[in-house]
Amino acid sequence: MREYDLHIDGEFQASDGDDTISVTDPYDGEVWAHVPRGTATDVDRAVRAARNAFESEAWGEFTQSRRRTLLNEIADAVADNVEELAELETRQNGRIFAETKGQLGHVVEYLRYFGRLCEQAGSGRINPVDGTKEEMFCYTKREPYGVVGAVTPWNAPLLLSVWKLAPALAAGNAFVHKPSEQTPVSALRFAELVAEETSLPDGIYDVVPGYGTEAGSALVGHDDVDKVAFTGSTATGREIAAEAGRNLSAVSVELGGKSPNVVFPSADLENAINGVMKGIFASTGQVCMAGSRVLVHERVHDEFVAELVERLQGVEVGDPMDPETDVGPMAFREQWETVEEYVDLGVESGATLAYGGGMPEGAPGECFIEPTILTDVESDMRVAQEEIFGPVAAVIPFEDEADATRLANDVDFGLAAGVWTEDMRQAHRMVDAIDAGTVWVNQYRLVAPNVPFGGFKDSGIGREAGPEGLEEYYQTKSVWFDLAGDVRDPFAGDY
Ligand code: NAD
Numbered sequence: 017m018r019e020y021d022l023h024i025d026g027e028f029q030a031s032d033g034d035d036t037i038s039v040t041d042p043y044d045g046e047v048w049a050h051v052p053r054g055t056a057t058d059v060d061r062a063v064r065a066a067r068n069a070f071e072s073e074a075w076g077e078f079t080q081s082r083r084r085t086l087l088n089e090i091a092d093a094v095a096d097n098v099e100e101l102a103e104l105e106t107r108q109n110g111r112i113f114a115e116t117k118g119q120l121g122h123v124v125e126y127l128r129y130f131g132r133l134c135e136q137a138g139s140g141r142i143n144p145v146d147g148t149k150e151e152m153f154c155y156t157k158r159e160p161y162g163v164v165g166a167v168t169p170w171n172a173p174l175l176l177s178v179w180k181l182a183p184a185l186a187a188g189n190a191f192v193h194k195p196s197e198q199t200p201v202s203a204l205r206f207a208e209l210v211a212e213e214t215s216l217p218d219g220i221y222d223v224v225p226g227y228g229t230e231a232g233s234a235l236v237g238h239d240d241v242d243k244v245a246f247t248g249s250t251a252t253g254r255e256i257a258a259e260a261g262r263n264l265s266a267v268s269v270e271l272g273g274k275s276p277n278v279v280f281p282s283a284d285l286e287n288a289i290n291g292v293m294k295g296i297f298a299s300t301g302q303v304c305m306a307g308s309r310v311l312v313h314e315r316v317h318d319e320f321v322a323e324l325v326e327r328l329q330g331v332e333v334g335d336p337m338d339p340e341t342d343v344g345p346m347a348f349r350e351q352w353e354t355v356e357e358y359v360d361l362g363v364e365s366g367a368t369l370a371y372g373g374g375m376p377e378g379a380p381g382e383c384f385i386e387p388t389i390l391t392d393v394e395s396d397m398r399v400a401q402e403e404i405f406g407p408v409a410a411v412i413p414f415e416d417e418a419d420a421t422r423l424a425n426d427v428d429f430g431l432a433a434g435v436w437t438e439d440m441r442q443a444h445r446m447v448d449a450i451d452a453g454t455v456w457v458n459q460y461r462l463v464a465p466n467v468p469f470g471g472f473k474d475s476g477i478g479r480e481a482g483p484e485g486l487e488e489y490y491q492t493k494s495v496w497f498d499l500a501g502d503v504r505d506p507f508a509g510d511y
Contacts, residue, residue, distance in 0.1 A: 018049040020200070022058055022225070023207035025065040026218030032057040037197050037225065042110035042345040042383040043336055051200045054226030056234035059192070062222040063238050066163045066190035069219025075190070078217070080134045083186060087131030089214035090182075091124045094174075097209060098124075101174060101202055103337075108199040109170050109347040110383065111299055112336040119175045122463075126175075126481070129465030130182035133486050137186055143494070151500040158490040160188035161266060165241035167232050167256065169248045170198035170347055171302045171405075174206060176270075179469075179480040180245045181221065187489035192222045192241070194232045196248075198348055200225035228252065233259065241265055243489065247304075249403070250429070250474050257477065268478030268488045270304070271471055272403040273431030276424040277307030277460060278446065280417075281315045283436035287458060289324055291434055292409065295460040297331065297387040300343050301407035302351070304475075305432040307460055309400060311423050314413040321391055321411060325371045328387050333376045345383035346406060352383045355406030359388055362399035362410070368392045370411070395426045403429070417442060421449045430472030434460040453479070 021028035031052035039049040052058070069075055078086065094101065098120045105116040140156040164184045168177050173195060184191045195203035200223075207223045210216055224231050236244050236259045243266040246256045253269040260267035277295045279288045295307025312320050336344030346352040359373045372386030385406060393400050393410040400410045414420045424433060424446070432454040435446045443457045453470045456462060463469055468482035478488050 017047075018201065020049065020051045020204045020225070022052055022054060022062070023204055023211070023223040024062045024219070025069075025222070026211045028208070029061075031055060032061075037200065037227070039108060039198075039201055040348065041107045042347050042349075043381050045381055048107060049201045051204065051225040054194070054224040054231035056230070058224050058226070059194070059231050059234040059238060062192045062224045063163055063165070063235070063240050065219040066192050066222055067240055069217055070162055070190035072217060072219075074217040075220060078188070080137050083137065083188065084131045084134040086215055087127050087134065087182060087185060090210055090216070091127035091131065093209045093213040094120060094127065094206075095124045096213075101206065104202040104205055105173060105199070106336050106344075108173065108201055109302075110336050110345040112341050112344045114339060115299060119172055123174055123178045126178050126465045127182050130186040130486065133183075133483065134186045137188065137486070138490075140492070145496070147498070151498060153497040153499060154495065156492050156494045158187075158492050160489060161242035161491055162189060163241050164189045164191045164243045164245055164489065165235040165238060166191060166193045166245045167228070167235065167248065168193070168195055170196035171299070171304070173199040174202050176247045177203060177206075179247075179485070183480075183486045184245070184489045185220070186486055189243070189489055190220045192224065192235060194224055194226060194235050197225070197227050236260060237263065239263055243267070245488070246270070253476065266491070269476050270478070270480060271431075271474065271476040272405075272429060273304050273306065273471065273475050274309055274401065274403050274427045274429045275305055275307050275432040275434070275452065276309040276311050276427075276450070277434040278311045278420050278424055278436065279313060279316065279320060280420070280435075280437035280439070280442065281313045282438040282442075283458075284438065285316065285320060285323065288436035289320065289327060291436060291458070291460040292324065293327065295434060296409045297328070297343060297407045298461070300346055300385070302347060302405055303461070305454070305461055306405070307432075307434050308404060308408065308410060309423075309427065310409045310411045311414050311420055312411060313420070314415060317411075317413045321370055321389065324389060328371050328389070331387055333384055333386065334380060343387060343407065345381055346385055347383070349383055351405065352385060355385055355404055355408060358399055358402075358404045358406070358408060359390070362390045362393070362397065362408075365397045365399070366392060366394070367397065367399060367410070372407075395423055401427055417445065421446065424450050428474040431475035432456070
């Protein structure tokens with residue numbers, strides 16, 4: 017059994033409260049760790065530590081090049097401990113080990129990428145303004161907000177945390193993190209590694225585990241948090257953005273999706289089937305960008321579904337640590353129940369269960385679910401409109417390109433989309449027509465450190481990764497120098 021404390025000011029510290037949260041392995045249901053149930057007082061302590069660290073001389077010495085070195089040190093600390101961190105991730109949420117290891121590789125890349133961006137961090141521009149060149153000099157510079165409060169979900173815990181931490185540090189902020197109550201262990205171990213193995217000044221990165229409505233809302237509502245960065249469901253994102261609004265804190269929210277994956281008749285069908293599987297069944301469908309609305313042209317619909325069903329028969333569901341496993345368990349039992357309820361709801365509302373829908377035979381634990389296909393789905397059914405966050409594909413036939421466009425946009429979300437076609441003119445038209453933050457053509461679920469990611473519509477506000485991801489952690493300051501020092505007429509101002 018592992019026991020953790022809060023991680024504040026570079027060390028483990030006891031919580032102000034006595035309660036703990038149990039961390040369960042979804043593969044076998046075993047409780048294997050306890051973390052504190054962080055309180056508002058704990059959060060306040062962490063925010064004060066972060067504020068003091070942000071204003072300290074030690075952090076002031078972390079100029080661009082030192083921050084670049086720092087981010088590379090953190091990357092090295094992760095790279096040296098990939099196996100351990102990946103195993104913690106898998107034990108928390110059941111993602112297959114091959115994938116959590118791959119994600120840790122991405123974590124290293126994102127840290128190094130934002131390390132490189134430190135070179136331009138804070139750079140601004142000179143603004144031409146009225147007045148002679150000699151007299152007036154006006155420029156903008158970008159400065160860190162101060163203390164960032166970050167709240168993250170359970171499905172890709174360290175990756176999604178580093179998507180925020182890396183740009184926040186690159187821009188020069190301090191960072192207080194409330195990880196998901198389902199997956200707090202990797203965040204605490206990561207904070208310990210960063211404290212032990214890097215030059216990060218104490219207090220710049222603090223972790224308070226706990227529940228969303230307790231530690232999470234205390235962090236989001238804290239009046240000394242300058243910027244709130246959130247990834248999670250759209251329902252929670254709305255509350256968090258509203259709370260940040262009440263405080264007038266800057267806010268970015270990366271939210272849920274119900275992403276269309278559109279298969280045209282000209283597509284290489286085998287490739288499209290692989291892409292649809294990658295979109296909705298990998299990671300047990302527990303990804304924000306899951307291609308859960310599978311739109312298939314009516315001419316290829318039946319062949320597509322038949323082949324997809326055949327392919328699913330060969331998918332191995334089981335132990336996420338076993339390299340032969342394709343699909344692990346759902347991350348926790350309540351999530352399993354939610355998915356089952358959606359499958360029942362789909363069938364009750366007229367969809368056909370074409371494959372799966374239940375616990376696989378001989379499942380080793382109580383969180384396993386078969387990859388599931390629902391056909392005869394209408395666009396307005398709840399299974400076609402709401403994020404299920406499990407391996408459930410809602411297949412909807414379409415007549416032509418106009419119909420496909422209408423159906424692709426007939427949801428409140430706008431996170432991502434896939435288009436499968438060999439007709440590149442058609443692909444370009446679809447790219448323009450689909451309201452989503454990312455569109456993949458003949459691919460699905462690709463991300464990279466230099467490519468911005470985020471949502472249109474109800475899928476979020478702001479972008480992560482790329483130069484846009486760094487911009488989220490800055491505020492702009494405009495500076496005017498009147499070198500002549502001559503106000504002239506005090507009543508003739510422009511504003
Ligand atoms: P969730 O919204 O339930 O919880 C996310 C985090 O918010 C957790 O740490 C939780 O404790 C905290 N929280 C909950 N209520 C809160 C409140 N009132 N105040 C402050 N914090 C609160 O989401 P989840 O179930 O952990 O994650 C799954 C969701 O995340 C899905 O909707 C998925 O699409 C989304 N997601 C989005 C992205 C993206 O980049 N767009 C990436 C991954 C996951």
